[in-house]
Amino acid sequence: MRFSVLVSVLRPIGPVVIGISLGFTLSLLSVSWVDESCHLDARGVGDGDVIGSPPQEEDGTPRGARRPSSIADSEEEDFDPRIVPYKQVQQSAPKKLFRAKYISTELGMRERLFVGVLTSKGTINTLGVAVNHTISHHLDNVVFFTGTHHRKVPHGMSVVTHGDERPIWNMYQTVKYVVAHALDEYDWFYLVQDNAYTEADRIKALVEHLSMERQLYMGVPEEFIGGGEMAEGRYCAGGFGYLLSRTLLLRLQPFLENCRNDILSSRPDEWLGRCIVDYTSTNCVGEHEGLKYYHYKLDKNSDPYKEGNEQFMNALTVHPVSDPEQMYRLHKHFTELELQRTYSEIAKLQAEIKNVSVVAFDGNRTSQWPVGITPPFEPKTRFEVLRWEYFTEEHIYWCMDGSPKCELRGVDRMDVADVIGVALDQLNDKYKPVLRLKKQQLINGYRRFDPTRGMEYTLDLQLEAVNQKGHSRSIAKRVHLVRPLSRIEIIPMPYVTEATRVHVIIPLTLQDRSHVSHFLEVLASGAFETSENAILTFLFIYDPLEAQQVSQNDIFAGVKAQINGYERKYPAVKIPWISVKTETPSQIKFMDIISKKHPVDTLFFLADVNTNVNPEFLNRCRMNSINNWQVFFPVHFQDFHPAVASGDQPPAPAAASTGAAADLVKDAGRFDRGTFDEACFYNSDYMATRARMSADVQENEELLESLDIYDMFVKYSVLHVFRAVEPALHQRHREQPCNPRLSEDVYHRCVQSSLEGLGSRSQLAMLLFEQEHGNST
Numbered sequence: 073m074r075f076s077v078l079v080s081v082l083r084p085i086g087p088v089v090i091g092i093s094l095g096f097t098l099s100l101l102s103v104s105w106v107d108e109s110c111h112l113d114a115r116g117v118g119d120g121d122v123i124g125s126p127p128q129e130e131d132g133t134p135r136g137a138r139r140p141s142s143i144a145d146s147e148e149e150d151f152d153p154r155i156v157p158y159k160q161v162q163q164s165a166p167k168k169l170f171r172a173k174y175i176s177t178e179l180g181m182r183e184r185l186f187v188g189v190l191t192s193k194g195t196i197n198t199l200g201v202a203v204n205h206t207i208s209h210h211l212d213n214v215v216f217f218t219g220t221h222h223r224k225v226p227h228g229m230s231v232v233t234h235g236d237e238r239p240i241w242n243m244y245q246t247v248k249y250v251v252a253h254a255l256d257e258y259d260w261f262y263l264v265q266d267n268a269y270t271e272a273d274r275i276k277a278l279v280e281h282l283s284m285e286r287q288l289y290m291g292v293p294e295e296f297i298g299g300g301e302m303a304e305g306r307y308c309a310g311g312f313g314y315l316l317s318r319t320l321l322l323r324l325q326p327f328l329e330n331c332r333n334d335i336l337s338s339r340p341d342e343w344l345g346r347c348i349v350d351y352t353s354t355n356c357v358g359e360h361e362g363l364k365y366y367h368y369k370l371d372k373n374s375d376p377y378k379e380g381n382e383q384f385m386n387a388l389t390v391h392p393v394s395d396p397e398q399m400y401r402l403h404k405h406f407t408e409l410e411l412q413r414t415y416s417e418i419a420k421l422q423a424e425i426k427n428v429s430v431v432a433f434d435g436n437r438t439s440q441w442p443v444g445i446t447p448p449f450e451p452k453t454r455f456e457v458l459r460w461e462y463f464t465e466e467h468i469y470w471c472m473d474g475s476p477k478c479e480l481r482g483v484d485r486m487d488v489a490d491v492i493g494v495a496l497d498q499l500n501d502k503y504k505p506v507l508r509l510k511k512q513q514l515i516n517g518y519r520r521f522d523p524t525r526g527m528e529y530t531l532d533l534q535l536e537a538v539n540q541k542g543h544s545r546s547i548a549k550r551v552h553l554v555r556p557l558s559r560i561e562i563i564p565m566p567y568v569t570e571a572t573r574v575h576v577i578i579p580l581t582l583q584d585r586s587h588v589s590h591f592l593e594v595l596a597s598g599a600f601e602t603s604e605n606a607i608l609t610f611l612f613i614y615d616p617l618e619a620q621q622v623s624q625n626d627i628f629a630g631v632k633a634q635i636n637g638y639e640r641k642y643p644a645v646k647i648p649w650i651s652v653k654t655e656t657p658s659q660i661k662f663m664d665i666i667s668k669k670h671p672v673d674t675l676f677f678l679a680d681v682n683t684n685v686n687p688e689f690l691n692r693c694r695m696n697s698i699n700n701w702q703v704f705f706p707v708h709f710q711d712f713h714p715a716v717a718s719g720d721q722p723p724a725p726a727a728a729s730t731g732a733a734a735d736l737v738k739d740a741g742r743f744d745r746g747t748f749d750e751a752c753f754y755n756s757d758y759m760a761t762r763a764r765m766s767a768d769v770q771e772n773e774e775l776l777e778s779l780d781i782y783d784m785f786v787k788y789s790v791l792h793v794f795r796a797v798e799p800a801l802h803q804r805h806r807e808q809p810c811n812p813r814l815s816e817d818v819y820h821r822c823v824q825s826s827l828e829g830l831g832s833r834s835q836l837a838m839l840l841f842e843q844e845h846g847n848s849t
């Protein structure tokens with residue numbers, strides 16, 4: 073058993089270990105060769121050995137075979153000792169090691185497409201912005217190039233300014249910029265004027281199918297005008313945009329300067345074309361390997377939308393666009409077109425899957441309805457069976473608060489109305505000309521949430537069906553619906569470290585005194601002995617009477633003595649305490665005091681004296697509380713009352729004393745959703761939230777007493793309030809006094825939690841049964 077664990081641990085690092093040891097062995101071998109030959113050389117000098125002939129070892133093997141070549145040189149030079157430089161080291165030493173920021177850079181991976189939009193001072197705020205709106209969220213990188221611009225650059229666009237309005241100069245600068253900044257990172261470069269509409273997804277798709285190894289200059293070819301022999305070749309008309317391959321730009325790079333000086337042209341697209349044709353002998357092409365650069369030339373006199381124009385429908389670019397409105401209209405049109413194509417594609421794929429699944433191993437079963445969506449979750453045991461909720465249009469028969477029936481409200485009501493609406497639409501679509509269906513009522517509704525696919529519904533609908541002749545009849549129909557989970561998002565989270573120091577805060581009242589020794593014992597084994605990066609602070613709470621007598625009879629004297637004992641035992645540990653006097657204990661008031669006594673970047677773990685603090689949880693506390701982002705309220709596991717939970721058997725002594733090894737089984741306790749006493753948060757977050765609350769507190773002082781910290785964060789902060797079951801956090805059973813000053817909700821929660829914390833239903837039932845049994849006999 074242990075051996076297999078060892079093997080499983082070693083397996084992933086096995087190759088590394090072997091690699092390292094092989095490396096060591098080889099280097100040792102080579103060292104021994106060098107040493108040996110040096111040694112032999114020295115002996116050779118002493119002996120006046122014959123030069124040139126390969127000296128023999130004692131055992132008669134020729135030495136030359138095992139000798140590094142550098143030593144052979146020294147033999148030819150009269151045995152003068154000489155330092156032989158190790159060439160390879162010399163070569164790489166001056167080269168500074170460059171660590172790229174991204175793996176992609178290190179591996180030389182490039183993005184596919186760079187887009188440059190040529191705009192100008194006069195149009196950047198109109199057409200430029202329209203281009204940005206219509207293409208930039210489809211593409212990775214869109215850069216706008218302009219000669220000059222107004223003082224205010226549109227927000228969220230990367231604009232490169234060349235500082236001059238001459239068109240050729242700007243073209244030259246643009247290409248120079250692209251070559252200097254983007255050539256290493258992209259395979260394809262698309263340049264377009266801002267008065268052209270680009271169907272971004274199609275450009276992207278085109279580029280996906282082109283080989284970047286080609287010197288390609290692709291767009292709408294045009295003949296050069298005039299200029300005799302110079303007029304050979306074709307350039308790409310700038311209006312429709314053009315693609316340049318990386319390979320082409322690499323070729324062009326050294327000649328750009330020449331082009332600027334030599335080529336006279338009034339039009340930038342012509343100038344670039346001339347430059348490319350002259351120096352790389354590459355002509356503009358409108359088609360490459362069967363892929364066409366579709367374009368459409370807008371004409372004032374024709375309406376392309378109406379004609380169902382093939383060329384227009386397939387266009388990658390449309391030119392010339394006169395104003396932003398036209399750009400958006402074009403975008404709307406092409407987006408709708410794409411959407412239709414996508415829908416029909418989906419329908420085709422679904423049909424294909426259905427068609428093919430018949431021949432699959434388990435036949436029809438692989439393509440369950442709806443096709444293309446993850447099949448339903450299949451429970452392995454009866455505990456995993458997903459629960460169906462029953463509902464009608466008015467009520468739902470499963471409620472958050474545990475009652476069996478409650479009114480359908482809020483989002484649930486909207487949800488039900490929505491699925492009924494969708495069901496009716498679909499039915500009407502299906503029986504379209506023959507029948508018209510109207511809802512009479514929902515007879516039965518069932519829904520369940522399947523975490524692998526989404527929300528599933530089954531509806532029994534009472535419908536009125538009207539046929540074409542106007543006859544109507546009431547029918548019942550069962551429908552199934554799925555609201556699939558789609559578009560899974562990864563929420564970016566700020567980075568946290570496990571190195572943060574945790575300040576464990578324990579508020580302590582008179583009643584809690586007896587638990588302190590157990591608490592300290594657990595903490596000492598969990599944190600003090602392992603030098604966990606945590607500081608414990610006690611908050612001693614006196615009521616006014618106790619505070620008066622503190623000099624004669626300090627109720628916490630015993631606790632303080634215990635603390636001293638631990639401080640002596642662990643010299644590195646300091647346990648500070650803070651004393652407060654209050655008539656009405658309240659979490660927020662205490663926290664106010666503690667907050668003032670700590671720096672803003674302190675991470676607090678507010679706990680209870682019954683909490684078993686262990687390193688695993690402290691780490692979780694560090695990971696789950698994120699400054700200015702998230703606060704953490706763990707749900708601890710609380711033991712049932714020992715007398716109830718253990719029945720006749722005495723509680724296991726080991727588990728009871730350390731609490732660390734306690735089993736999280738359903739007879740031993742439960743996760744207590746009703747308490748919110750434990751919390752991890754940063755002081756700065758507390759302070760910020762507290763500040764947002766102050767206006768309300770001025771109006772109503774009692775808020776400080778009626779709210780707990782959880783409610784405070786939920787109501788007043790903008791942070792994520794993260795609540796999760798936490799197996800590493802364990803609490804012994806305790807009689808929890810509920811503070812009647814708390815708001816009704818919080819108080820109710822507290823009472824509920826105390827009652828449920830007594831024992832499981834079956835344990836309590838057993839006790840009742842025994843009691844009755846005892847009474848009756």
Ligand SMILES: *[C@@H]1O[C@H](CO)[C@@H](O)[C@H](O)[C@H]1NC(C)=O
Pocket residue numbers: 201204205208209226227228229
């Ligand atoms: C340009 O597009 C980007 C990305 O879609 C967007 O964030 C930004 O607000 C846009 N800028 C303007 C001025 O529309």
Ligand SMILES: *[C@@H]1O[C@H](CO)[C@@H](O)[C@H](O)[C@H]1NC(C)=O
Pocket residue numbers: 427428430431
């Ligand atoms: C798929 O359907 C087509 C007709 O639509 C049929 O010709 C073909 O044989 C089917 N393929 C399979 C695997 O059933």
Ligand SMILES: *[C@@H]1O[C@H](CO)[C@@H](O)[C@H](O)[C@H]1NC(C)=O
Pocket residue numbers: 430435436
């Ligand atoms: C596939 O399922 C349909 C009902 O959805 C059924 O009529 C058909 O017989 C099944 N075919 C096979 C091969 O199981």
